[in-house]
Each structure stands twice: as C-alpha cells, then as structure tokens.
Amino acid sequence: MSLLQNLPKNVGAMDRNIRLAAAGVLILAGLMTGNVVLDIIGLIVLATGFISFCPAYTLFKIDTTKKD
Structure with a gap:
C-alpha cells in the first residue's frame, strides 16, 4: 500500500x-x-479515482489538482 501512497x-x-x-x-x-x-x-x-493518480495524465502532463 505504501507504493500507492508515494504516487x-x-x-x-x-x-x-x-x-x-x-x-x-x-x-x-x-x-x-x-x-x-x-x-x-x-x-x-x-482505481484511478480512488488513488487520485492517472498514468495517462502523466504521459500528457495533465494535472487537475489545484496547487496553492
């Protein structure tokens, strides 16, 4: 589980x-x-929703999180 937490x-x-x-x-x-x-x-x-990480987003440099 720690691997998923580090993503x-x-x-x-x-x-x-x-x-x-x-x-x-x-x-x-x-x-x-x-x-x-x-x-x-x-x-x-x-799974991608649950862990809040999408590998496809990484390929296309997409990030939908709000950075403060």
Whole structure:
C-alpha cells in the first residue's frame, strides 16, 4: 500500500468524483449486459479515482489538482 501512497496526485477533487461516478455506471452496465470489457474499464477508472493518480495524465502532463 505504501507504493500507492508515494504516487504523485494528478487527479483533482472534481475529476475524482466524476471518475468514481463514471466507474459505477460502467461497472453496472457491464454487469447488466454481461460485457466484461465494460467491467474492466470501470475497475480501471475506479482505481484511478480512488488513488487520485492517472498514468495517462502523466504521459500528457495533465494535472487537475489545484496547487496553492
């Protein structure tokens, strides 16, 4: 768990809330339709929202956190 704590945060609060909501929709849609791909994508989105770190954001130098 300490490895996850050392990751730099690049997902802000609003972005995180959107990710968590979208993950719920994707996972539910995957479960209802039997589409495993939607479930996997939903779990990835859920994980990135939960740990507030997105590897794709690092590649594109995006940071939605507010720096004071």
